[in-house]
Amino acid sequence: MKRVLILDLDNTIYPVNSISNHLFGQLFKLIDEQLDPEDSDMVNKAKDELTRRPYQHVADEFGFSAELKAKGMELLSNIEFTEVMHAFDEYADLRSIDIDKYLVTTGFTKLQLSKVKMLGIEADFKGIYIVDPEKSTQTKKDVFAMIMAENSYAVEEVLVIGDDPKSEIKAAIDLGIDTFLFDPTDKHTDVTVTHRGKDYKGVGRIVKG
Ligand SMILES: [Mg+2]
Structure with missing residues (x-):
């Protein structure tokens, strides 16, 4: 669960x-x-x-x-994205899962926030964190640990979902958090993760445990 x-x-x-x-x-x-x-x-x-x-x-x-x-x-x-953006169709399957969600993304603060705005996804998240190496030494791993501490989530109650084995997936593994690697083109078949998928259809079942 x-x-x-x-x-x-x-x-x-x-x-x-x-x-x-x-x-x-x-x-x-x-x-x-x-x-x-x-x-x-x-x-x-x-x-x-x-x-x-x-x-x-x-x-x-x-x-x-x-x-x-x-x-x-x-x-x-200094770049901001100002055109309309569209989420993956698959994202609808995550959006419909009614539990707490956090967005943790690495990049330039201005740009990442402009993408969130143009995608119209702010309301999907309880918290949005931009890891901006220009502004702070804080890492995704630090943010994941902070989210768990502040909200009293136990490690086994968290699922980290991402596409990058070297970024959020590694940070989650380091903290003992279950991972879901989104790998629509089988780019990372050699990486060990808890769950993987070419879409998000299986996530609802994982959440229910
Ligand atoms: Mg990514």
């Missing part, structure tokens, strides 16, 4: 690729200007990672120059 769902946002509630061109256009242009076109494999891989993971992490992993890092950060920390 679960009393609370903790959800990731990007690629868990809506597909990032639906807003990528619009959102990442300026950033990709900057990257193309700064990185060596000879390294096109690396450039493409970095761009792909950027649609799914925080800029700071990708910039470090791919060795972006200090200049590119600073310019990209400046660009992204």
